[in-house]
Amino acid sequence: MVCHRIDRDYNKASGRLALVEGGLTEAVYGPAGNAELARVLENTHEYRVVTDPKEPGRKIHKEIKQFTNISQPVFCGTCHDVTLFNGFRLEEAYSEYRLSPAAARGETCQDCHMGKVQGVVSGYETGPAAVVGGVPSAPRKLTNHFFAGPDYSVIHPGIFPHNAEAQQMATLAEWLQFDVAAGWGTDKFEDNVPEGHEFPERWRSIDDRYDAREILNTQFERLEWARQQRLEVLRNGYVMGKIVTKRADRSGIEFQVQVKNGTDGHNVPTGFSGERLVWLDVTVTDREGTVVFRSGDRDPNGDLRDGHSAYVHAGEIELDPYLFSLQSIFVTQNGRGGEIEHVIPIPYPVTALPRVLPSAVSLVFTGEPPTERNHKMGIEPNGQRWAPYEIAGDALTGKGPYRADIKLISQPAPVNLLVAMQSVGFDYGITPRQAGDALVAGAQVLWQREVVFDVK
Ligand code: HEC
Ligand code: HEC
The missing domain is CATH 2.60.40.2360 (Intracellular proteinase inhibitor BsuPI)
Known part of the structure; x- marks a missing residue:
């Protein structure tokens, strides 16, 4: 949302950007413009969406304003070149890129970081940008928005990555009490729970612990996928x-x-x-x-x-x-x-x-x-x-x-x-x-x- 609610070329701004404010149904900004969204909105019997915030239904943005700068390296440079208030040049990814052979060949940050293979110019995927209730929008150039890099999550897998099922099952604070390392919700642990073992209120029921473990297994798969993406770029x-x-x-x-x-x-x-x-x-x-x-x-x-x-x-x-x-x-x-x-x-x-x-x-x-x-x-x-x-x-x-x-x-x-x-x-x-x-x-x-x- 940060990247797609920007309407100006800020050049190098050390991440200090004014976002265009607005709710879910307000316009967003993207490289391709409004044509496909307009077609979707003319066919709301096929694509079940609404753009009036007061109407019940699946809410989406009502317009896509074209913002071609988002496909340019300088867009990444608005944040990935950081000068602190005291003049300290903290980060220089964009400055380094500008002097690089890749830049001289006209290759962009996006080409390397949002294509098929992380970290090399490898072309882009093609496919629908959205699938609305099972109905795909028209195929187009697709960009990978994962932005793999060296960073990884150090927090509880019950709260990251975002998982709707996990959110329904327990609150954030409750997830933090779920002892993953001890093996809660696995046969190995549950078959050997010592007599009188105390669990936090939310996790007293063995069924809940098994259900939670199932959600966590999905989370582990996702984290492993992310690890592979990181490995690829690195x-x-x-x-x-x-x-x-x-x-x-x-x-x-x-x-x-x-x-x-x-x-x-x-x-x-x-x-x-x-x-x-x-x-x-x-x-x-x-x-x-x-x-x-x-x-x-x-x-x-x-x-x-x-x-x-x-x-x-x-x-x-x-x-x-x-x-x-x-x-x-x-x-x-x-x-x-x-x-x-x-x-x-x-x-x-x-x-x-x-x-x-x-x-x-x-x-x-x-x-x-x-x-x-x-x-x-x-x-x-x-x-x-x-x-x-x-x-x-x-x-x-x-x-x-x-x-x-x-x-x-x-x-x-x-x-x-x-x-x-x-x-x-x-x-x-x-x-x-x-x-x-x-x-x-x-x-x-x-x-x-x-x-x-x-x-x-
Ligand atoms: C020719 C391909 C290529 C281009 C062009 C490119 N990158 Fe990268 N980038 C890589 C590769 C490969 C890595 C992994 C090595 C690393 O982490 O330094 C990487 C890593 C990164 C990282 C993670 C670095 C870290 O250690 O935190 C950032 C951030 C990044 N690139 C930003 C950019 C930005 C911004 C641009 C454009 C201004 C850009 N890249 C252009 C290939 C590219
Ligand atoms: C609104 C600010 C902003 C913009 C615009 C932006 N980034 Fe980032 N990006 C960040 C921040 C903050 C991080 C996490 C901290 C870091 O690694 O510096 C990050 C992380 C990354 C990473 C992963 C590094 C890691 O932490 O593992 C890559 C790769 C990357 N960005 C590439 C890009 C590319 C390519 C673009 C342009 C298409 C871009 N970014 C545009 C703010 C931005």
Whole structure:
């Protein structure tokens, strides 16, 4: 509704747009115009719809106003290029795209993100835009509105994705009490419920728990579909290239892993690159399975062993000197003109979700950083990067051959971001720990490869 209630070309506006207000039956804006809707509205005996809000029936918008800008890259650029109030260039997906080979060829964001295959120009589906009570409207170019990217849901599957049946069955608060992980509504759990087990009021009846589980199974299917869409776009963006062994003998092992940008539409990651995590997880073991090298593993919080790990800071675990990560770094200027890394440098009010406030006071007095920037670590269009690894001879066990398991993993944000903003709290009553665990659990392995080093 946000995209289809806009009537002006805002150009780059950092998402600050005025929507055309109105109820369900008011006009919407789209690329194709009104012709097909007019035909439908002339045939209301066939298409059972009404456009008068007071009339009973299936209500739809009464007009489609043509808004061709919606098919242009600059439309996406109204939001996907973000300059904060203090001038900080937070996101630059659109700016990166404008300089890209894909843009030079005339390919659009829509071509890559709304077509048949997520992340590549692949043509569009054709079909009816609507099926009204079983009657389809005329076939047309169809665009995929899923917008797959690195993000995934970390909330209860009973409340997301939206499911009409789930909403009828229980309230939001009741769904949050339904213990999915314990196995409620499965034979395995229900056949073994301990005597006198206490359930919340809404879930006392075993029949209800089975019904709820059935709805959840539909939800899991949908979430799995979404996961596949994400995997598709991400694998088209991040490619594990060559793995080259430079040296492998008793004096040590040296090898390199190539990571390539698979798209020439923009950097990877793009946009919210200061928080996007894409990294190499590397484990080298000897023939008995003893680990002789590790990089890209997590601390007990779920963070990588980088400069933002609380455990690394506390000196409890070591910094990962070989970590290959494409996460960009927010840096702010400190008082003496130098720069320092920040997890999230934006000031936010304690009463609401994080948002940037324009400073009413001179920064000289508040001590707020006068400059902030995103030190980009992403890979440019068609670019590539090598991750070098070295295992010293004395780390080897003499029990070769050695085997390296190499994974390229994507996670939308690090756990330390949740830590940085936890004081404002999270929706749906989830704790920072639960959010962090869900974040880690959803991390996706994009590519996995194995190499063997034949050292005796
Ligand atoms: C040539 C194909 C192509 C074009 C053109 C393209 N993209 Fe992408 N886009 C991709 C691929 C592949 C990915 C997955 C890699 C990634 O997440 O960075 C992606 C990822 C993204 C992401 C998720 C990035 C993240 O990490 O959060 C956003 C947002 C995005 N694109 C927006 C845009 C916008 C806006 C435009 C136009 C200004 C655009 N894209 C143009 C292929 C394309
Ligand atoms: C009204 C603002 C707005 C417009 C217009 C808009 N987006 Fe987005 N888009 C967002 C927000 C907000 C997110 C979620 C946060 C993020 O990833 O930056 C998002 C997420 C995405 C993602 C998924 C990244 C993820 O979070 O997993 C893709 C891909 C994407 N948009 C592509 C597009 C394309 C292509 C267009 C133009 C057809 C477009 N967007 C237009 C606001 C917008």
